[in-house]
Every structure is written in C-alpha cells, then in structure tokens.
Amino acid sequence: MPDREKVALDGVPETLLWNLYQRAAEAGRPDAVLRDPKAVELVDALDYPFADRFGAGRLGQWQALRARRFDQEVRRFLDEHPDGQVVALGEGLETQFWRVDNGRVRWLTVELPETAELRARLLPDDPPRRRTVACSALEEEWTRHADPANGLLLSAQGLLMYFEPDQVHRLLAWCAERFPGATMIFDGVPPWFSRRTLEGRMTTAQGYQAPPMPWAVDAAEKARIRALDGVAELRDLRPPRGRGPLYGALFPLLNRLRPIRELGVTGLPIMAVRFAAPAHA
Ligand SMILES: C[S@@+](CC[C@H](N)C(=O)[O-])C[C@H]1O[C@@H](n2cnc3c(N)ncnc32)[C@H](O)[C@@H]1O
Numbered sequence: 001m002p003d004r005e006k007v008a009l010d011g012v013p014e015t016l017l018w019n020l021y022q023r024a025a026e027a028g029r030p031d032a033v034l035r036d037p038k039a040v041e042l043v044d045a046l047d048y049p050f051a052d053r054f055g056a057g058r059l060g061q062w063q064a065l066r067a068r069r070f071d072q073e074v075r076r077f078l079d080e081h082p083d084g085q086v087v088a089l090g091e092g093l094e095t096q097f098w099r100v101d102n103g104r105v106r107w108l109t110v111e112l113p114e115t116a117e118l119r120a121r122l123l124p125d126d127p128p129r130r131r132t133v134a135c136s137a138l139e140e141e142w143t144r145h146a147d148p149a150n151g152l153l154l155s156a157q158g159l160l161m162y163f164e165p166d167q168v169h170r171l172l173a174w175c176a177e178r179f180p181g182a183t184m185i186f187d188g189v190p191p192w193f194s195r196r197t198l199e200g201r202m203t204t205a206q207g208y209q210a211p212p213m214p215w216a217v218d219a220a221e222k223a224r225i226r227a228l229d230g231v232a233e234l235r236d237l238r239p240p241r242g243r244g245p246l247y248g249a250l251f252p253l254l255n256r257l258r259p260i261r262e263l264g265v266t267g268l269p270i271m272a273v274r275f276a277a278p279a280h281a
Contacts, residue, residue: 003047004044004045004046004047005045005046005047005118005121005122006047006048007046007047007048007118009114009115009118011211012162012211013092013112013114013115014211015092015158015162015210015211016092016093016094016115016158017046017048017050017053017054017093018054018208018210019063019092019093019094019158020039020042020043020092020093020094020095021043021050021054021057022054022057022059022060022062022063022064023036023039023060023063023064023067023095024036024039024040024042024043024057024060025056025057025058025060026057026060026061026063026064027039027040027060027064028040029060031243032064033061033064033065033068033240033242033243033247034064034065034067034068034071034099035099036064036067036095036098036099037098038095038098038099038123039093039095042093042095042122042123045122046122052206053204053206053208054204054206054208055204055205055206061242061243061244061247062247062267064242065239065240065242065247065267066157066187066239066267066268066270067094067096067099067157068240069237069238069239069240069270070096070155070157070185070187070270071096071099071100072237072240073153073155073183073185073237073272074086074096074100074153074155074185075100077151077153077183078100078102078105080151081150081151081153082102082104082105083104083105083106083150083151084105084106084150084151084152084153085105085106085107085108085146085147085148085150085151085152085153086105086106086107086108086153086155087108087110087142087146087152087153087154087155088107088108088109088110088155088157089110089137089142089154089155089156089159090110090111090112090137090156090157090158090159091109091110091111091119091157092111092115092119092158093118093119093122093123094157095123096157097130104129105129106128106129106130106131106147107129107130107131108131108132108133108142108145108146109130109131109132109133110132110133110135110137110142111132111133111134112134112135112136113134113135116132116133116134117134119132120132131145133145137156137159137171138163138167138170138171143178146178146179148179148181148182151182152179152182153182153183153184153185154175154179154182154183154184154185155184155185155186156184156185156186156187157185157186157187158187159186160186160187160188160215161187161188161189161194161213161214161215161216162211162212162213162214162215163214163215164214164215165214165215165221167215168215169224169225169228172184172225172228172231172273173228173229173230173231175275176228176229176230176231176275176276177229177230179275180230180275180276180277180278181274181275181276181277181278182274182275183272183273183274183275184272184273184275185237185270185271185272185273186270186271186273187268187269187270187271188215188216188217188221188268188269188271189213189215189216189217189264189268189269190216190217190218190262190263190264190268190269191216191218192263192264193213193216193264193268194213194214194215194216195216197210197211197212197213198212198213198214217262217269217271218262219262222234222271225271225273230275230276231273231274231275231276232274232275232276232277233273233274234271234272234273234274235271235272235273235274236258236261236269236270236271237270237271237272238252238255238256238261238267238270239251239252239255239266239267239270250266251266251267254266255267
C-alpha cells in the first residue's frame with residue numbers, strides 16, 4: 001500500500017476534514033444519498049486520525065444532503081450554461097467537480113495557501129478547465145481569474161460562517177458589483193449554533209472543538225442581505241429528502257415551515273443570492 005499523505009491542519013482549515021470525512025462515511029454506504037467515490041478515495045489516502053478526532057461519522061447523511069443541495073444548484077446552472085464557470089470559495093477537499101462535471105464546465109477553486117497546497121497534492125489542477133487560486137476569498141486576487149463570459153456561479157459551501165458579519169456583507173456587495181447577474185450559493189448557521197461555537201461549546205465526544213462561527217443567519221440577517229446594494233433576490237434552498245424516518249420523513253415535513261427551518265435543527269440554512277443584472281442601454 002502506498003504511503004498515506006500526512007495532514008496537519010488546525011483552526012478553520014481543519015474543518016474541511018470533518019466535511020470530507022462525513023461525506024465519505026455516507027458515500028461508503030450501499031444506500032448512500034450521495035455518490036462520491038472520490039471522497040472515499042481521499043479519506044483512504046490521508047494519514048489523519050479521523051475517527052479519533054471526529055467520532056464514527058454519524059453526521060454523514062446530514063453533510064451529504066447539504067452537499068447534494070449544492071450539487072443540485074450547480075447542475076441547474078450547468079444546464080443553462082454548459083460552458084460556464086463555477087468559482088468555489090473555500091473549497092477545501094470538496095469533490096463536487098467530480099460529482100457534477102459535464103465535460104465542459106470550468107472550475108476555479110479559491111483557497112487559503114495552506115489548504116491550496118494540500119489540495120494541489122491530492123487533487124492537482126487540470127488546466128484549462130480546473131484551476132486553483134491560493135488566496136483568501138476576502139482578497140481581490142481571485143476575481144481576476146473569474147470569467148463571467150459564459151455564465152458564472154459563485155459557491156461558498158461551509159465558509160461564510162467563519163467570517164465576521166461585516167466581512168460577509170462586504171464580500172456579497174463586492175461580488176454584486178463585479179459580477180452583475182451572477183448567482184452565489186452559500187450556507188450559514190443559525191444564531192444558537194453560532195453562539196455555541198463562540199462559547200467553545202460545540203465539541204465532539206472525542207474532544208474536537210469546532211472553531212468560532214461569528215456569522216449567523218436568521219430572518220433579520222436575511223433582510224440585511226436583501227438590502228445590500230446590487231442584491232436582487234435571496235432564496236432559501238431546502239435540503240433534499242434523505243433516507244430513514246428522520247431525513248426521509250420528519251425533517252422534509254418540518255422543513256416546509258420556514259420558522260422551523262430557520263432553527264437550523266433539520267439542516268443548516270442554504271441560500272442563493274442573485275445579483276442584479278446590468279442595466280441595458
Ligand atoms: C468547513 S471547510 C469547507 C470546505 C468545503 N467547502 C466543504 O464544504 O467541504 C472551510 C474551508 O474554508 C477555507 N477557508 C477559511 N477561510 C478562508 C478564506 N478567508 N478564504 C478562502 N478559504 C477559506 C478553509 O481552508 C476550509 O477549506
């Protein structure tokens with residue numbers, strides 16, 4: 001067996017390993033709600049104490065349904081813009097490209113240098129269709145590589161909650177100005193969840209502590225986003241139906257009710273923002 005890749009990440013970058021592990025745990029089941037062989041391959045290829053740090057991967061279905069909802073939006077975008085570009089901010093070791101590839105999409109990963117380096121070792125770029133920019137999503141550098149000519153979809157899965165509210169608002173306003181007409185899909189955490197992370201109380205039984213998530217989403221926060229310059233529309237994206245009595249029956253039923261959905265117990269809030277299209281002369 002070839003040597004496995006050692007990974008040493010901490011803070012927010014380490015959270016990508018939690019996501020990958022949960023997704024792979026689900027994808028490894030015969031009745032998985034998400035097909036993701038690449039995630040399973042990656043977990044097998046990494047030298048990292050996944051189970052000691054995160055437990056048995058019991059939130060696999062939860063995480064996989066979140067990923068599936070993002071996939072659904074990317075596929076919808078690619079149906080309309082088969083040669084479009086997807087810009088995945090804070091992509092970590094997401095393997096979404098391999099789940100949705102239509103053979104034509106161009107894919108830009110934007111990651112912090114330390115994570116970009118890990119991704120380069122495990123999932124090397126394959127230009128011209130798949131490339132990485134190693135910089136913060138909050139820096140202007142990546143926008144020079146984004147190309148809206150054939151349609152542009154921005155995605156920030158599991159990223160914005162780690163930013164301060166001002167940073168999220170500035171990023172959205174900034175994208176609205178640079179990419180009029182584009183859509184951005186992202187998720188967030190509800191206020192109770194954010195508070196627990198800020199108080200250091202979001203821990204696994206194994207002692208892993210989730211990093212602080214200062215940005216929380218509730219109805220008031222959605223109203224603030226809708227009021228940002230250049231934001232034309234904010235839509236909630238409901239998590240898809242899964243398997244079993246909870247994910248297959250109870251949660252989908254409860255998720256029809258917005259106030260319950262906003263509690264974030266039945267799935268984290270996932271949203272799509274559409275930026276106003278340029279005014280034609
Ligand atoms: C919870 S992980 C999500 C990874 C991936 N999107 C997923 O859903 O599996 C958070 C990711 O955000 C990245 N990240 C944190 N701060 C960032 C920043 N300022 N700019 C770009 N990426 C960032 C981390 O390196 C990490 O990969």
